[in-house]
Amino acid sequence: ARHLTALQSTATSFPKSHAKLAKPEDTPYFIDNQFVSSTSTEFIEVHDPATNELVTRVPQSTDEELNAAVDSAAKAFPAWKATSNMARQQIMFKYVGLIKENWDRLAASITLEQGKTFADAKGDVLRGLQVAEAACGAPELLKGEVLEVAKDMETRSYKEPLGVVAAICPFNFPAMIPLWCIPIATVTGNTLILKPSERDPGAAMILAELAEKAGFPPGVINIVHGTKKTVNFILDNPTIKAISFVGSNPAGEYIFSRGSANGKRVQANLGAKNHAAVLPDCNKNHFLNAVTGAAFGAAGQRCMALSTLVMVGETRDWLPEVAERAKALQMNGGFEEGADLGPVISPQSKARIEELIASAESEGAKILLDGRGFKPQKYPNGNWVGPTIITNVTPNMRCYREEIFGPVLVCLNAETLDEAIDMINSNEYGNGTAIFTKSGATAETFRRNIEAGQVGINVPIPVPLPMFSFTGNKKSIAGGGASTFYGRPGINFYTQQKTVTALWQSSDAISKKADVAMPTIN
């Protein structure tokens, strides 16, 4: 069967323009290593955000399809669990190779459906690929512990897979977030049901195709589609043991509480409002470039976008220079040469961002750079919002309290470092933060006192590489941050510990009387 554009493509031949597709095909689901057309009558349209032309339709998976996916994953689990670690590692090596070969194809699918520039989409793939590469080290990471706890007695621990697990993904990183889940869930011996964002499923579908080519057996990775109905099915299905979620607070808080109430493990990364404290002693040119890139790159649609500046002392006078650098950015279709930022995901998102900018104006803030109303000539129908800078913001304003998730930089003023730290800590979110300074002592004070979970020192987007873990804090992660994505905590999330205590020789072998008291240490 012929399907989605992304799937009709190959590693060397794929659509790399915003030209209207002659015949958009519906997205299939993926079960038992096969792409299957849904029998659903309910579809969600996916549009190219640069043109609003139809790219594909995503089915709302039917109950039958959802149950079939769980059955497939449950059926595949015993043999996959019994597959040796080294055999699973070999498949992961092959998967890594195939992702590299299909890197541009994956990125092109992201640019077409999500809107980010092709160069940025390649980074989206890279950050996921790195998790797959790190997952190749699973045999080392899965090693247990052993200790001789008493004479002739030892305790040893194992990390065993949970069974069928599920992942629910957001729209803003169509490759990276599925790849936070697929490699670690499967290399640890689980089977996985993944629901991509209904707004841009193409990259996840290509990743499924590559998984089959890498040698994952049928049922180890299944893909279902839809919105709340699919999520509710995942939350309530008793076969599914754990859920990984990345997305907004309303969805994530609901998923965390209902999934947990149903006895499942849930890891959930949520929204953000990432601040930078800017100190007068910093390298100003570095600050100007770093902030401009981190605030407006990906049209501000990154959970670690640097969306809020706290300008300490005289640094508030630097904002016109930030505006100059922002103005120099080229907003255009993501496939266009030289494009720095693409459109936002949907007309609704554009309207919401513009409404938040207007609210700042009416609450007394100043719009230093206004990106409203701008359109690249070639793409008049896209969801465009240009780089926008709002100054003289105070913490009570809506543009400060709400996650904007667009190319909008909100700027507040502080007199001292302590005031900046208090202001940042007063915000409910705690995903990431950054400080710009040349002083080691200032940076250390900031690091020690700041509550956000990921701190950059002269680094605007401090997302840890996969040998560490993604450690957001406060309202940016559900469950108090007990379960974080990738790294050793990721391995722990997807495994159950089993400890075995063995006695190899015993004086009991000759004694005739049972000992009934709790054993004491000797």
Ligand code: NAD
């Ligand atoms: P979203 O919450 O709208 O959607 C995420 C997923 O949840 C999708 O698969 C969607 O189908 C599902 N969903 C949406 N509403 C639902 C509901 N009411 N009930 C059940 N399921 C629902 O998020 P999004 O707009 O796709 O992504 C952007 C958000 O994700 C931002 O808030 C961003 O900060 C956050 N994000 C966080 C991280 C992180 O690691 N902290 C990373 C990426 C994105």
